[in-house]
Amino acid sequence: MSAASNYLEDAVLDHVLKNTAYTQPTTLRVALFSGTASDVLAALEAGDATATAGNWGYYEVLTSGTDYTRKEAIFQAASGGSATTSANITFNTATANYNNTAGSGATITCIAIVDNATVGSGNVLFYGQLDNPKEVLSGDTFQVSAGNLTVSLA
Numbered sequence: 459m460s461a462a463s464n465y466l467e468d469a470v471l472d473h474v475l476k477n478t479a480y481t482q483p484t485t486l487r488v489a490l491f492s493g494t495a496s497d498v499l500a501a502l503e504a505g506d507a508t509a510t511a512g513n514w515g516y517y518e519v520l521t522s523g524t525d526y527t528r529k530e531a532i533f534q535a536a537s538g539g540s541a542t543t544s545a546n547i548t549f550n551t552a553t554a555n556y557n558n559t560a561g562s563g564a565t566i567t568c569i570a571i572v573d574n575a576t577v578g579s580g581n582v583l584f585y586g587q588l589d590n591p592k593e594v595l596s597g598d599t600f601q602v603s604a605g606n607l608t609v610s611l612a
């Protein structure tokens with residue numbers, strides 16, 4: 459994943475070019491999104507968490523009845539313009555089929571690295587489309603294996 463949100467792009471530019479402080483998140487979380495990838499990606503770029511059409515909060519998996527929560531992502535030190543996760547990111551076993559406010563269904567098409575544990579809040583930092591979308595139905599466990607999530611600025 460190499461796409462940074464407008465929020466992060468502005469924060470980094472101001473930090474480097476204007477000597478404006480940027481406070482690093484204490485914990486990075488991974489959020490899951492379902493819906494048409496192009497719609498979700500556009501919403502993630504814009505960075506609005508509101509759960510209304512066109513905003514990323516509209517596409518994030520709902521917590522109600524599914525046991526979905528954002529999960530922590532731990533990264534190795536960056537090298538060559540990229541950083542890769544050093545541990546598995548394992549989501550809770552779904553207690554119901556995943557869905558979202560948009561009613562997009564259970565197929566996860568995109569993920570994002572965010573700065574807040576609370577579903578539907580915080581800031582998107584990096585985001586991307588899954589190479590292989592994954593349907594998450596009741597009883598399924600979504601996992602990103604260590605080393606399979608890479609953020610690149612190169």
